[in-house]
Structure formats: structure tokens, C-alpha cells
Amino acid sequence: MKVRKLIKALLAASIVAGVGLSPAAAADKVKIGLVLKTMTTPYWQAMIAGAQDVARENDVDLVMLAPPTEDAVEQQINMFQDVLSQNPAVMIFAPTQPPTAINIMEKAKAQKVPVVLVDTPMPEGFDDYATFVGMDNVAIGRVGGEALAKVLKKGDKVILLEGAPGNPTNTERCNGAEEVLKAAGMVIAARQPTYNDRERAFSVTQNILQGQSDIAGAFGADFDKQLGAKRAFTQSGKDVPIVGVYATDEVLRGLLNGELYASVHINSYDIGQQAVKAALDVIAGKDVPKRLFVDAMVVTKDNAQAVLDQAAKYAR
Template sequence: MKKLLLLAVACFLLSAIMAGEGQAADKVEIALVPPAMVSPFYQAVIKGANEVAAKYGYELQILAPDREDDAAGLLNIVETMISKKVNAIALCAMDEETSVTAVKKANAAGIPIVLFNTLVDLPSGDVFAYVGYDQRKGGAQVAEYVLSKIQGDIKAAIIEGLPSSYTTERAGGFNDVAAKEPRLKVVVSQAADWEREKAMNVVTNILSAHPEINVIFGLSDEMGIGAGQAVKAAGKTINDILIMGLDGNESAFDAIRKGLTTGTCDVNPVGIGTATIETIHKALIGESSPKKVVTDTIIVDASNVAK
């Protein structure tokens, strides 16, 4: 009788272990790799991604380098995720070379990869889909908004991010409009590497060297807020200098409500996160997807920030 009891317990434990292994094998893990967490933009992307992952029962593995210019750190994270045999990867890198290298590593491992916050085609590597907004259009929207708000001549400063397609496209859209409109002149364009404090310092120097500036376009919300802080420290307000950002972060909406900045181009980062995981879901179940999954952009200012 005792032997039978021990045998029954052993069988029960073996069944439990096998069930646990089966559940582990069924777990779907998705690596979500932003370039860093410097901007609240990526927290908003993660929020949207988590909502869809929960819907499908996926587990998100979220890791990022400390700084957006740490390409080696980002690639190390991708390699770690590949070694863990995740089922799919969602990646946002700051430069083309890093993106291509990461994509090819995922391709070699047979892991589907989606690039988010970009629609720029890579020259090589197999990307399942690109998810993001038209960044050049976003920059152009800001320029058109500025023209609608200021009737006279506009002397603008652009605060750039790190060298990347993001900086090129956003500034390019603004400059495209300026090239067609004699009233709008870009007087100076300087980098602040996507960071609020750097933007504050850069704008402080710009205002000293170019007191005629009446528009500042930060190519990210964090840099737009930094510009607002510099303008405030100089004893001026958004009635003197129109200040725009781009992202659609909650911190930017708060800055608009407080009158620190004029507005932002809201690119719906939560929606980008949602669309990214929905696109990965298609890859995992064998469905096709458009190569470019495009999200909308809208200008937000004091007139609609509460909506």
C-alpha cells in the first residue's frame, strides 16, 4: 500500500512538471527594444504594446540602452534576446547601420522582426514590417501651423536630435515648407541630442546670438520643453516666441496647458505601440501585413490639448 502511495505521488509530480514544461513551451515572448528610455515617448509606446500583448497573452521582454547613441549596447540587447529564443523582436534604432545589423542577426536566427517609429526602408535585411508615422509630413505640419499663427516674417530655430533619419526627415519637412514660403526662414539649426537639458542650454545660447528668433521647433517634445524652459529663463513667453515640439508625450501636453510651450505634433506613440504588437501578431500566426503600417499625426495646442 505504501509503495502504491509513493508511486501515485511520483506520477502526480511528474505530471505537474510536464504540464509546467508544456505551459513554458507555449509561452510567447516578444522582445521590445527601444533605443533608450530618455524620452517619455517610449513609455507611451510600451503602454500601447502592453495592452495588445495582454490581449493575446504574449509576454513582453523590454530592454533598452541607457543612451540613444549607444549602438553597441542596443546590439548586445538584441543578441541577448536572440539567445533567449524570443518569438519576435520589435526594434527602434537610431541609425541605419545598427538597424541593418540587428535585422540580419534576427534573420539568421529565423526570428521575425518589426521596426517601429520608422518608415524608412533599410538597404538590406528582411524586415517583416515598418510601423510609424510620416516624419517628414510631421515636420511639414509644424511649419504650416507656424505660418498660420504668425502673419509677419518668421525667424526660426530648429533644435535637432542625434544624426539619424529621424532628424533628417523631421527637419527636412519643416525646411521643405520654408523653401516655398519667403516669410519663413530657418536662421539656425543646432543639435541637442533629443535631451531636455541639452536643448535648454542650446536655446539659451541661440537666443543670445540670435535675438530675432520668434519660432523654435524642437524635433522632439523633450527638446521642445527644454526650449520652453530657456525662453522662460530669458524672461520671455510663448507670446514672444512660438515653441513647438514633436512626439505627443503627456509631458508635452502638460507644458502646453501651463503655457510653457505652444504646441506639439502628436504622433500617437501609444498607437504606434499598439500597431507594432498587432503587426507582430500577424507575423506569428502567419498572416500577411502591409510593409508600411502608417499611423496618423495631428497638431495639438491650447485649443485642443484637453480633448
């Protein structure tokens, strides 16, 4: 119910962002467009809350749109076009499928509307954007690898689960984790794609365990990989530490009840804040770094409740 109320409120905000203002007053406000992958999950809701807080503090007209699900690529592109047609000073954009977004990014450039990317960068070699605000995925992998290495010993076998082949986000996270784990003396027994699907993560892990029953731990490049792997280990009668990325409500509850070991938490509220601040700096003509990274933290049973409480606040 809370999520539905939030979505309705956000959609209303995206349509009538200047509610309560006269047309002249609304016209005087700086308009910034915000097009995300979805508004229906805690990760994106926290990002929206951060963006709204900074927009409110700076009297910004924040025009927000996002599809109902993260796989609605064409719908997201159309939403970007819709917001762009309203002539914002800057667009903030989280491309669901970056290669598909190149044409619309070029339209923004032709219209002289700078774009601040969040969460997901454009393909390597594409530089027509003002800045990227998000995560250093190699660093995130290192943080997760360090958390896993702390509870393992030299010689222990570990598996790494990533997304679809060619997905830079997942690949970079697994690269970071592999680097740290190898340096700590662990053996990478397998590194396989799971196509960002929990059931595939489950079946891939099952297949690995059938051939190598002595796996001592796992790193998943996101929460679905972590949860799918956990189910496979549990059904095999094994209780091993598994580290994932994105501390969703489901993951946090798993940490609290002891079913899961750790997750790398990405502060998407901070991403939302930094994105609007960067957009305002771009409007003011200030020099903005090409990349702005937010910090990540390890969440375990000890601090999971605090993170869960924070997420609940954003979902209201």
C-alpha cells in the same frame, strides 16, 4: 515611485513571461520578443502598454527588455541577443543606433526570426526586416510647421533646431517643417544642429538671437530642442510660439500653464499595438506593408490635459 514599480514589473515580465502557466502551456504560446530603447519614459511606457494589450488579447508570450537609458547602445544589442537566444517567432525592435544594429539584425535573419522595427528605421539600403511601424517624420514636420504657420504672418523669421548632423529622424522633421513654413511665406532665418541636447538647444538659440533679435517663432525636432529654445527666448525677454515634437509630461504642463504653444504628439501606444498586430500577421504568413505609419496630432493648451491623463494611465 510609479515608474520604478512599472520597471520592476516589466523586468519581471521579461524574465518570466509565462508566470502562472505550466511549462507545456507556456510552450504552446506564441513568443514575441520586444527590445526597446528604454522603459523609463512615458513615450516608451505607452508603447509597452499598447504592445501588452494586444499580446494579452492574443495569448502571446511577450518577452520584453530594454536598457535603463537611451544611450546604452551596447547593452541594448546584448539584450537583443539574449531575447533572440530564446527563439521567438518574431522580434520587435527599436534600435538605439541603427548602424550598430546591422550585425544583430543579420543574426536574426540567419536564425530565420523576422524583425518588426518600431520608432526608428534602419539605414537606407538595409531591407532585412519585416516591416517598420512608426512615424512618417516628414509628415510630422509638416504638421508642426502648419501649427506654427497659423500664428505667424508672411515675412516672419523662424528658426529650426534639429539633432546631430546625419540623424535622419530630425533632418526629415525639419525638412517637413521648412517646406510648410516656406510655402506659407515665412523666412527660415537659421537651421542648426543641437545634438539632441537641451543645453545645446539653449545655447544655439541664444547665439542666433544675439545676431537676429527679430525671430518670431521656432520649430524643434523634439521636446528637448523646444524646451531649450524656450528658455533662451524667455531669458532674452521674448515670448514667441515654439512648436516641438513629443508631448512629454514636462511639455504638457508647459502647454497647460501657457508657457509653451504647441507640440506634435506621437501616439506611441498605437505604435505598440500595431507592432504586435504586425508581428502576428507575419507569423500567420500574411502580406504586411514594408512601412506602417501612425497618425500624429497637435497638442495645445486646449487638449493637453487629456493627453496628460492618458500618459499617467500608462505609467501606473
